[in-house]
Amino acid sequence: MEIAAIGFRAKTGRAIAVVLAGTGKTPTFVWREEVSLADPKFPATAQPYHEVMEMPWSDAAVAVQPLVDAIEKRASAMLRAIIADMQSRKIHIRAAGVAGSPPRNIEKLGNFHIRAHAAEGILFRRVLEIAAKENNLHCLAFSDRELVAPPMMKEIGRMAGSPWRADERLAATAAWMALRGAPPLAGNTRSTR
Numbered sequence: 001m002e003i004a005a006i007g008f009r010a011k012t013g014r015a016i017a018v019v020l021a022g023t024g025k026t027p028t029f030v031w032r033e034e035v036s037l038a039d040p041k042f043p044a045t046a047q048p049y050h051e052v053m054e055m056p057w058s059d060a061a062v063a064v065q066p067l068v069d070a071i072e073k074r075a076s077a078m079l080r081a082i083i084a085d086m087q088s089r090k091i092h093i094r095a096a097g098v099a100g101s102p103p104r105n106i107e108k109l110g111n112f113h114i115r116a117h118a119a120e121g122i123l124f125r126r127v128l129e130i131a132a133k134e135n136n137l138h139c140l141a142f143s144d145r146e147l148v149a150p151p152m153m154k155e156i157g158r159m160a161g162s163p164w165r166a167d168e169r170l171a172a173t174a175a176w177m178a179l180r181g182a183p184p185l186a187g188n189t190r191s192t193r
Contacts, residue, residue: 001092004030005182006082006137007175009144009167010100010125012117013038013046017082018160018171020179021091026152027176029159030091032168035078037124039070048123049116057107057115068123075131083135095139095182096132097174100125102143138182142174149173 004021017035020027038046048067052060083093101121109115125141132139149169156172157164 001087001090003179004086004091004093005095005097005175005179006079006093007097007171007173007178008099008128009171009174010098010121010128011167012120012124015124015128016167016171018168018175019082019086019091019093020156020172020175022179027156027172027179029156029172030089031086032160032171035082037071037075037078037127039074042067042070045071045074047116047120049119050113053112053116068127071123072127072130075127076134079128079131079135079137083137094137095178096128096137097140097142097171097176097178098125098128098132099142099144099147099170099174100128102145138178140174140178140181142177144170147173147177150176152176 002021003023004019007018009016014034014036018032019030021030022028044051045067048064048071049060051067052063055063086093103122106115106118109118129139129141147170150173153169153172157169160168
């Protein structure tokens, strides 16, 4: 089985996902897709903090929890399905990288609408991290503001084909960083770094 990692660029209600494989210096492109993190049975999961944005923050954090729970379940199930699909192709995903909004204190943001967007940015990154852990993947998280795509991502983009925008490059970079940072498989003494 080929060793791989999945990278995500978290967005509100969705993520760009890229799978890269390889243990050498240059990764191989495997797969890419935009995945939904919103539960179609609950349309409010697409922008959950917008549903409670006019509440005081402490009340909003409690009121939004059922939507957050639904998003977490959706993210975990989505990742489990991708892992199973890759396994059917003889590709073993053993790590995940997540690029998204960095954690920050949003309680003090005075504008409710800006606060809702900031909270959603943090939420959708966090649910992908939780999904990785629930699926037993080593997970690395990155701020989308600090993660810089290395030059090799241009070649990965050629392999992947269009579209290959900044979001795809960030997802692929997160996958590559996770693949390189994943602990070795049991019984394997060779480092992936």
